[in-house]
Every structure is written in C-alpha cells, then in structure tokens.
Amino acid sequence: MKLKHVTLLALMALAATLAGAQQGVSKTEIVIGTIQDLSGPLAGYGKQARNGMQLRVDEINEQGGVHGRKLKLLIEDSGYDPKKALLAAQKLVNQDKIFIMAGHIGTAQNNAAMPVQFEKNIINFMPLTAAREMYEPVNQLKFALLSSYYDQMRLMLPKMVKDKSVKKVCAIYQDDEFGLEVLRGAEAGLKSISLEMVEKTSFKRGATDFSSQVAKMKAAGCELVVLGTIIRETIGTIAESRKNSFNPIFFGSVAAYTDLIHKLGGKGMDGMYASMTWQNPYLDETSQPIRFWANKYKTKFNEDPAVFSVYGYTIIDNLIRAAQKAGPNLSTDSFIKAMDSMTVPSDIFGGPPMSFSPTRHLGSNRQRLSQIQDGKWKVVSDYVKP
Numbered sequence: 403m404k405l406k407h408v409t410l411l412a413l414m415a416l417a418a419t420l421a422g423a424q425q426g427v428s429k430t431e432i433v434i435g436t437i438q439d440l441s442g443p444l445a446g447y448g449k450q451a452r453n454g455m456q457l458r459v460d461e462i463n464e465q466g467g468v469h470g471r472k473l474k475l476l477i478e479d480s481g482y483d484p485k486k487a488l489l490a491a492q493k494l495v496n497q498d499k500i501f502i503m504a505g506h507i508g509t510a511q512n513n514a515a516m517p518v519q520f521e522k523n524i525i526n527f528m529p530l531t532a533a534r535e536m537y538e539p540v541n542q543l544k545f546a547l548l549s550s551y552y553d554q555m556r557l558m559l560p561k562m563v564k565d566k567s568v569k570k571v572c573a574i575y576q577d578d579e580f581g582l583e584v585l586r587g588a589e590a591g592l593k594s595i596s597l598e599m600v601e602k603t604s605f606k607r608g609a610t611d612f613s614s615q616v617a618k619m620k621a622a623g624c625e626l627v628v629l630g631t632i633i634r635e636t637i638g639t640i641a642e643s644r645k646n647s648f649n650p651i652f653f654g655s656v657a658a659y660t661d662l663i664h665k666l667g668g669k670g671m672d673g674m675y676a677s678m679t680w681q682n683p684y685l686d687e688t689s690q691p692i693r694f695w696a697n698k699y700k701t702k703f704n705e706d707p708a709v710f711s712v713y714g715y716t717i718i719d720n721l722i723r724a725a726q727k728a729g730p731n732l733s734t735d736s737f738i739k740a741m742d743s744m745t746v747p748s749d750i751f752g753g754p755p756m757s758f759s760p761t762r763h764l765g766s767n768r769q770r771l772s773q774i775q776d777g778k779w780k781v782v783s784d785y786v787k788p
Contacts, residue, residue: 424733425522426501432467432725432732433474434459434718435500437490437515438507442482444632446662447710448507451530452477453703454714455505460702462722469730473718476500480507484514491515495522502527502737505717509533509579519543523734528717530710532656533583537764542738545758547717549767551580551655554677555587555628557786558769560595562653562675568625570600572650574615574639575630577604584630584655600624605635612642620648629654636674637667644670651675661708664777672776677769680716680751682709682779691750712751720746720756754785 426433436455438448459473467473476498478490487508494500495518503519506512507530516526520543528547529536532554537546563571573588575581581604589599601622603615616639619627627643627650629636636658643649652674659676661684683696685706699707725732727740746756746765756765771783 424501425499425524427471427732430471431474432471432502433476433498433500434721435476435478435491435494435498435503436505437478437480437487437494437503437511438505439482440477440479442480444482444507446633446708447530447660448479448482450708450710451505451507451714453699453705454707454711454716455718456714457699457702457711458715458718458722462718468722468725469732471732473722475718480511482508482511484508484510487511488514488518491518495519495524500524501732501734502721504528504721505530505714507531509535512536516544525734525737527721530713530717533579540761540763542760543734544763545741546764547713547720548656548679549764549769550587551583551630551657552587552590553767553788554655554769555584556591556594557767557788558677558771559588559591559628559653561783561786562626562651562771563592563595563597566626566651568651569597570623570625571597571628572601572603572619572622572624572626573599573628573630574603574605574612574619575628576632576635577606580632580657581630584628584657588628609635610638612639615639616642616646616648619643619650620646624650626651626653629658632657633660633662633666636663637671640674641667641670649673653677659709659772659779661706661779664774664779669777671774674774675782676772676779678709678772678779678781679766679769680709680712680749680753681772681781683707683712683751684778689750695750716749716751716753719749720744752781 463472480487502525504527509531512529532548532551534550575585654676659678664671687693724740728736742760744758754766754768768785770785772779773782
C-alpha cells in the first residue's frame with residue numbers, strides 16, 4: 403500500500419512537471435516555426451525571407467546558441483493560400499511543437515493561422531505583412547516588425563505632396579484588403595492637409611491589363627499616383643503609363659519596395675518612389691557592412707540577397723535578442739516580459755530604432771523614402787516621425 407502511494411505521488415509529480423514544461427524549448431534546443439510562400443505568387447519573397455532567417459540561425463548556432471540552446475528553424479510552404487497556411491500552422495503547433503511562429507508571410511495567411519497558435523499560447527512574432535491586424539488590437543501574443551500600409555501612406559503622402567508641390571493626387575489599387583489599406587491611408591494623409599483624391603481606380607487581383615485605369619488617371623490630369631500594387635501590377639501600371647506619355651510621380655508602399663521592380667521592369671521604372679525602412683542590400687553597396695553581409699549571403703545561397711532576405715535576418719535577430727534577455731528559463735511568459743521592455747537600436751540596413759511596451763507591440767511606425775535611380779533603389783529621405 404505504501405509503495406502504491408509513493409508511486410502515485412511520483413506519477414503526480416511527473417505529470418505536474420510535464421504540464422509545466424514549455425513547448426518547443428528543451429535543454430539544448432529552441433524550435434521556431436515559419437510559414438512562407440515557396441511555390442505561389444510571392445515565392446520570390448518567401449525564399450528570400452527563409453534564407454535570411456536561416457543565415458541568422460546558422461550564425462547564432464555557430465556561436466553556441468542562446469543560453470546554450472541551438473535554434474531549430476522549421477519551414478512550411480503555404481503557396482500564399484490561407485487554407486494551406488492554416489494546415490501548416492496546425493502541423494507546426496500540434497505536431498512539431500514549435501515554441502514560436504516567426505516571419506509568417508501574408509495578411510490573410512496570418513489571420514488564418516493565429517487562432518491555432520493562440521489556442522496553444524504560441525506567439526506570432528514579426529510576420530511579413532504590414533497589416534494593422536498584426537499588432538491591433540494589442541494582444542500579448544502579437545509582435546510586429548512592419549508599420550502598416552495605412553500609416554505609411556498617412557505619414558508619407560503629405561510630405562510627398564508638399565515636397566513636390568502637387569495638387570492632383572490619384573490612386574490605383576488592388577481591390578482587396580491590402581489595396582484598400584493603402585487607399586485609406588492615402589485619403590487620411592490628404593485629409594490632414596485639406597486635400598481630396600482627384601481620381602481613384604481599382605483592379606482585380608491577378609489583373610494584367612491596366613490600360614483603362616491608366617487612361618482614367620491621365621484624363622484626370624493626375625500629378626502624383628499612389629500605387630496600391632505589389633510587383634506585377636506596379637510594373638504593368640508604370641509601363642502602360644510610359645507607353646502613353648503619362649508621367650506622373652508614382653508612389654508605392656513597402657509592398658512595392660523590391661529589387662524585382664527594376665530587375666523585371668527595366669529602365670521605365672526609374673523615378674518611382676516607395677515608402678520603406680530597411681534598405682535593399684546590393685552586392686556593390688557603398689556601405690561596407692551591407693556589402694560584406696550581401697556577399698556573405700551570396701556565398702551561402704548562391705543568389706543575390708534582397709530586402710526580404712534582410713527582413714528574415716532581422717526577425718531572427720530580434721527573436722534572439724528577446725530570448726537572450728528572457729534568460730535561461732525561457733518560456734512564452736518570460737519571452738513576452740522581455741519583449742515588453744525591449745529596445746532595439748538601428749542596424750546596418752538603416753532599420754528604425756524600435757521600442758516595445760505592454761501597450762505597444764509595433765516597434766516603430768517611422769518611414770523613409772527610396773527612389774529607383776539608374777536601376778537601383780536609393781534612399782532619398784530621412785525618417786519621418788509620426
């Protein structure tokens with residue numbers, strides 16, 4: 403009887419220990435999950451982000467990890483499909499037992515996956531989307547890297563209008579939540595300087611012909627066109643405009659800040675502006691630290707890095723900072739506590755200084771401008787403070 407009693411106590415103690423164990427954290431390992439588009443319309447972005455994340459993981463592991471724990475990065479492909487993202491999240495959370503989800507790409511994809519994560523107390527860390535839902539309303543399990551499309555336009559468009567002395571502002575935007583967020587931010591920015599949008603025109607996702615939209619904007623005499631576009635639509639709109647001798651100032655969000663615009667669109671893309679933060683890393687960059695990093699990336703992956711490579715690298719770097727600050731007893735609670743008092747200085751890519759608090763889970767909403775000049779993005783403004 404006494405032996406049974408001792409055995410029962412031992413089993414109860416074991417159950418309590420297991421119940422209190424932190425998923426995804428062992429004595430030797432921290433398991434990180436990410437969901438990328440590796441086979442869909444944003445596969446270029448997804449592969450770059452994955453490589454950037456892996457580069458930083460490999461660096462820290464070579465240095466011994468975080469408090470003696472190596473990082474293990476598990477990658478799933480969503481094909482940029484919210485349904486696949488949901489299945490990927492279920493696998494990572496319930497089968498692979500990840501500690502944290504980091505750098506998941508896409509707004510609809512994150513919205514599909516987050517309920518699965520939150521049910522198991524899994525943090526959604528710095529997803530690759532600039533949607534406000536990634537940090538609003540404040541949730542202890544949501545931390546964001548990129549300021550919203552809405553704020554980018556709201557803050558930067560008034561500056562563009564004043565600097566360029568334009569009166570007629572128009573917009574072409576994708577007819578979905580992304581495009582509408584760009585439009586809403588632009589309209590809010592114009593309202594702050596007592597202007598209204600002269601013309602606005604939309605297109606369906608996947609559109610390839612922008613002739614009617616361009617004709618509409620040309621007829622309205624638009625001097626500055628806000629682009630609620632990503633890659634193909636940005637190139638298509640500007641190329642169609644050049645063909646029709648319509649040459650307004652084109653201004654896009656961070657979604658259009660990619661080397662693919664000038665690589666695929668060619669000389670006609672020169673002059674375009676975009677709101678941005680972290681700088682695209684060119685192999686011949688004048689900044690020696692960026693040039694060194696870009697060539698290290700090229701050596702490892704045998705391809706040029708891009709700004710999404712930088713995002714991926716930065717996300718893991720910030721995760722490492724928080725895990726180090728959380729101390730040896732890493733848990734979801736200790737990670738959140740570390741993040742809620744975290745400050746991050748500007749880095750070699752010119753990312754803005756960031757600070758987090760229990761009521762602020764977006765590190766910064768500052769923005770600056772880049773312009774395509776001679777086939778490359780060039781930073782042309784300092785950060786604009788909100």
